[in-house]
Each structure stands twice: as C-alpha cells, then as structure tokens.
Amino acid sequence: MGDLINIFFKSAFIENMVLSYFIGMCSFLAVSKSVKTAVGLGGAVIFVLALTVPINWLISVPILGADGIFKTDLTFLRFILFIATIAASVQLVEMAVEKYSPSLYNALGIFLPLITVNCAILGAALFMVAREYDFAEATVYGIGSGIGWAIAIIAMAAIREKIRYSNVPAPLRGLGIAFILTGLMGIAFMSLMGINPANYLN
Amino acid sequence: MAETTVSPATQTEKEEWFGKKERKLLVDPIDNDNPVTVQVLGVCSALAVTTMVEPALIMAISVTLVTGFSNLIISLMRKGIPKQIRMIVQLVVIAFLVTVVEQVLKAYNYEVWNKLSVFIGLSITNCIVMGRLEAYAMANKPWRSFLDGIGNGAGYGLILIIIAVIREITGKGALMGFKIIGPSADYLINTQTSALFGWYQPNGLMVLPASALFLVGILIWIQRSRNRKLVDVS
Numbered sequence: 001m002g003d004l005i006n007i008f009f010k011s012a013f014i015e016n017m018v019l020s021y022f023i024g025m026c027s028f029l030a031v032s033k034s035v036k037t038a039v040g041l042g043g044a045v046i047f048v049l050a051l052t053v054p055i056n057w058l059i060s061v062p063i064l065g066a067d068g069i070f071k072t073d074l075t076f077l078r079f080i081l082f083i084a085t086i087a088a089s090v091q092l093v094e095m096a097v098e099k100y101s102p103s104l105y106n107a108l109g110i111f112l113p114l115i116t117v118n119c120a121i122l123g124a125a126l127f128m129v130a131r132e133y134d135f136a137e138a139t140v141y142g143i144g145s146g147i148g149w150a151i152a153i154i155a156m157a158a159i160r161e162k163i164r165y166s167n168v169p170a171p172l173r174g175l176g177i178a179f180i181l182t183g184l185m186g187i188a189f190m191s192l193m194g195i196n197p198a199n200y201l202n
Numbered sequence: 203m204a205e206t207t208v209s210p211a212t213q214t215e216k217e218e219w220f221g222k223k224e225r226k227l228l229v230d231p232i233d234n235d236n237p238v239t240v241q242v243l244g245v246c247s248a249l250a251v252t253t254m255v256e257p258a259l260i261m262a263i264s265v266t267l268v269t270g271f272s273n274l275i276i277s278l279m280r281k282g283i284p285k286q287i288r289m290i291v292q293l294v295v296i297a298f299l300v301t302v303v304e305q306v307l308k309a310y311n312y313e314v315w316n317k318l319s320v321f322i323g324l325s326i327t328n329c330i331v332m333g334r335l336e337a338y339a340m341a342n343k344p345w346r347s348f349l350d351g352i353g354n355g356a357g358y359g360l361i362l363i364i365i366a367v368i369r370e371i372t373g374k375g376a377l378m379g380f381k382i383i384g385p386s387a388d389y390l391i392n393t394q395t396s397a398l399f400g401w402y403q404p405n406g407l408m409v410l411p412a413s414a415l416f417l418v419g420i421l422i423w424i425q426r427s428r429n430r431k432l433v434d435v436s
Contacts, residue, residue, distance in 0.1 A: 020411060025245040026329040076305055079323055080297040087290050116289065119327045126320045171426035175242060176419045183415030190410070 002198060004140045007133075009197040011144030017120050018152040019182070019189040024120030028153055029178055038157035041115075042150025046143065048115050049124055052089050053142025056082050056125040057135055075129075082125050090116045120149050155185065227349045231357035234429065237330045238361040239422045244330035249414040251321050251362070255378045258366035260314055262359025264303045264322060266352060269331050272296050273339040273351030280340050292335050293326065300326050330358055365417045373408030 017023045024045075031041050059081050064074040094112045098105045115121060124145045128138045159181055168177050237243045244265070251261045275295050276283075283291050304322050308315040315322075325331065334354050339347040370376055375384040383391040383402055391399050407413050 022245070022249040022411060022414070023324065025249070026243065029242055029245065076301060079301050079304070079326055080294065083293050083297050083326055084290070087293060113289075116293075117327050117329065117332050119324050122327045123320070123324055126323045130320055169423070171430075172419070172423045175239075176422040176426065179415045179419035179422065183412040183419070186412035186415065187410070190412070 004136060006197045007137055008140050008144040011141050012148040012151070013189070014192045014195060014197075016148040016152055016189050017123065017145050018149055019186040021123070023123035024118050024149055025182075027115075027118050028149075028156065028182075029175065032153050032156040032160055032178070035154060035157045035161060038153045039150075042153050044112055044115055045118065045120060045149050046146035048086075048090060048093060048121055049142045049146035049149075050139070051093065051142075052086050052121055053124050053128055053145075054135065054139045055085055055089065057128060057133070057138040059085060060125075060129050061135075078129065082122060086121050086125070087116050120145070152185070156182065159185075224346065224349055227346060228353040228356070231350075231353040232360055233357075233425075236357045236361065236425070237333070237354045238358055238418065239425055241333065243333045244328045244358055245418070249365075249418070250411060251318060252366040252369055252414050253373065253409055254370050255363065255366045257314055257318055258362045259359075260307065260311070261318060261321065261325075262355070262362045264300075264307070265325050265328065265330065266355025266359055268296065268299045268303060268325055268328075269334055269351035269355040269358075270348055271351070272299055272331055273334055273347040274344050275299075276335050277339040277342060277344040277347035283340075288340070292332060296331050296335075297326050330354055361418070361421065364421065365414055368417060369408045369413060372405045373413075375402070375404050 011017075015021070018025065018028050027041065032038050060075070060078055062068050063070070064078055064081070066073040068074075090112060094105075097112070124142055127145075128141055131141075133141055156178075160178065163177065163181070172180075231237055235241065238245060251257045272292075272295050276292060279291070279295075300322065304315070304319065307318070307322065334351055338350045342350070367377065370378075371382065375382055375389060381389040383389055383399060384404065386392065391402075
C-alpha cells in the first residue's frame with residue numbers, strides 16, 4: 001500500500017509529466033488560454049489515463065511479454081497496439097459519454113478526440129513499460145500522472161489569464177512567454193524533487 | 203494547428219520535378235514557417251532529448267524520416283481513405299514507420315536506443331507528423347508531400363540541434379562528447395591553467411530540463427523580432 005501511495009505522489013507532483021518530462025506539451029500550450037477549458041481537458045485526460053494505462057499494461061505484459069500467452073517476445077508490436085488501444089478507448093469513451101451524459105459531452109466535446117494525439121497518454125503507457133510496474137502500480141500511476149497533468153495545465157491557464165494584463169515585449173507575447181513560464185514552473189516543481197513520500201508513511 | 207498556405211494554383215501549373223514551389227516547400231519550414239517556433243507542433247518530445255547533441259541529432263534524423271515517408275505513404279493512399287477513419291489509418295502508418303526506425307536504432311546503436319526509446323515511441327503522437335498529414339499530405343501529390351515532410355522534419359531538427367549545442371557547451375563544456383572547456387587536463391581548454399578562460403564555470407541550470415524551455419522562448423523572441431509578421435497580436 002505504501003508503495004502505491006508513493007507512486008501516486010511521485011507521478012502527480014515530483015515527476016510531473018509536463019513539468020519534468022515535457023510530455024503532452026502540444027495541447028498544454030494550445031489549450032491553456034482559459035481556466036475553464038483547462039479544467040475540462042484536465043478532467044478528460046485524468047479519465048482517459050486511468051482507463052488506458054491499465055489496459056495497455058494488460059496488452060504489454062500478459063500478451064506481448066516473453067512469458068505471456070504466446071511465449072515469445074512480441075514487444076516490437078507495442079507501439080502499434082498501444083496507439084490502437086488509445087484511439088479505440090477514446091472513441092468508446094466519447095460514445096459512452098455522448099449517450100449517458102450529454103451535458104458532460106458538451107463540456108468536453110472538442111477535447112475528447114484531441115486526447116488521442118496527446119503525448120501524455122502514450123507517454124504514460126511507455127513509461128509504465130520502461131519502469132516495469134505491476135498491474136496495481138500501473139493503475140495508480142495512470143491516475144497519478146493524469147492528476148499531475150491536470151494540475152499543471154490548470155495552473156498554467158491561471159497564470160496566462162493574469163499575464164494578459166502585463167506588458168510583455170511584443171515579439172515574446174503569446175507563445176514565447178508561455179514557454180518561459182513553463183520553464184519557471186518546472187523549476188518550481190523541481191523543489192519537490194528531494195522529497196521521498198515513503199519517508200512520511202511509516 | 204496552424205495551416206500553411208497552399209495555393210490552389212499549384213494544381214493547374216505545369217508539374218516540375220524540382221522548381222521554385224518545391225524549393226519553397228523545403229526551405230519555408232526551416233525558418234518562416236518553422237514547426238516548433240511558429241506552428242507550435244511537436245514540442246512534446248523535442249525538449250527532453252536536447253541535453254546533448256548526439257541524441258538530438260538521432261532524434262532529428264528519425265523524425266525527418268518519419269514525417270517524410272508518412273507524408274509520402276498517406277499522400278499515395280489519400281483517395282482511398284474514408285474520412286471517418288482517417289485518424290486511425292494515419293496513426294497505423296506512423297506507428298509502423300516509427301517501429302521500423304526504433305528497431306533499426308536498437309540494432310545499430312543500443313546505448314542511444316536505451317536512452318531514447320520512450321521518446322522515439324512518442325514521435326507517433328508527435329504533432330508535427332499528424333499535423334503535416336492532416337494539413338498537407340491529405341490534399342497534395344506524393345512528391346510534394348514528401349518534400350513538405352522532409353522540410354518540416356528538418357525545421358524541427360534544426361531547433362533541436364541549436365538548443366542541444368547551446369546546452370551541451372554551456373552545461374557540460376563539451377560538443378558531441380568531445381571535451382572542449384573545463385577544469386581538468388582532459389579538456390581542450392583547461393580553465394585551471396588558461397588565464398584567458400579562467401572565468402568559465404559549467405552552468406548546471408543548462409542541464410536541467412527547464413533551460414530548454416527558456417531557450418525555445420528566447421529563439422521565438424529572436425525570430426519574431428526579426429520577422430514582425432509572426433508576432434502574436436491576441
């Protein structure tokens with residue numbers, strides 16, 4: 001249990017996807033112009049990550065692994081299968097949400113299909129493989145990194161809403177200042193790096 | 203996703219093998235229409251690989267190959283792809299090419315593969331590849347799409363390499379692993395004995411991921427002060 005809490009805090013804060021690996025930057029920069037849309041996309045990303053990381057674990061270890069059902073190492077197929085899983089689950093989620101909760105569908109509407117090409121989703125699946133998590137750890141990792149991504153994009157949107165009132169040099173306005181802000185946020189999050197959550201659990 | 207201007211006139215003109223339009227396709231994305239600093243595509247996997255020049259170079263080459271050939275393949279298939287499932291078809295083509303690149307790298311340079319495998323995998327969702335497929339390859343002839351892909355890959359690679367060179371020299375005092383400046387006899391310029399370069403200290407900040415973002419911000423600043431047309435008015 002302690003391990004799982006550790007992984008959760010690590011993935012959400014200490015090794016934040018956006019701020020320490022720069023994964024999922026495209027939509028991070030494109031959709032962080034207002035807090036409201038950032039909350040929508042953040043929620044959708046948490047949901048999709050919590051769903052696809054465990055599914056991808058089930059594909060990569062019991063099916064493609066050397067000790068899996070085919071008894072051969074098929075890991076070279078994982079990119080294609082991972083991205084197909086992600087595309088299919090996003091499509092399924094979109095249809096389910098549209099059917100059962102039209103209000104949520106309208107709120108998330110345009111963001112759901114965008115998530116397929118959000119590097120954070122595939123990135124979490126690939127990191128999960130690289131770090132050799134087991135099923136429970138992979139699930140917690142998916143949820144944790146989704147929450148970390150959502151925190152980062154909401155914070156960024158809040159800063160960008162405020163910075164509209166500052167006098168930024170014209171060539172730096174918009175994209176340029178967004179990059180520099182992300183760098184500063186990354187440095188701020190680095191101060192969490194020395195913390196090992198396991199120390200506080202026992 | 204910024205659409206580049208593709209004039210419909212190209213369809214009616216006489217086809218040239220490598221004329222002015224073709225050269226423009228190759229050169230434009232390197233500066234005025236750069237995928238990273240102007241179109242904001244493909245920042246995702248770009249920044250984490252730039253602490254040293256060698257992985258940046260390998261990443262640049264593999265992304266250029268993937269954009270070029272995925273543009274070519276999708277452009278050849280563009281009339282047969284139903285609109286509803288085009289995303290999945292594009293992703294499968296990209297994933298196939300990325301797998302090929304990854305396996306070749308694994309076979310020939312295992313060390314770099316070890317470091318880069320996650321990021322090479324991420325070039326599947328690299329927005330440059332998808333973005334160029336949607337914006338260009340779905341509507342243009344194969345040869346031009348191929349050039350457009352190579353041009354955009356090169357523009358992306360150029361930014362990667364500029365950042366990696368700055369970060370490796372200032373952060374580690376080296377270039378491509380060749381030691382240039384530092385406080386011991388291994389280096390070309392030994393700061394302990396040289397009076398001229400005694401002030402030099404490797405800058406630890408440049409090794410941290412955040413510095414890549416500052417550098418991209420500064421590159422955007424320089425580019426937009428040179429070319430006022432690109433300034434964000436909103």
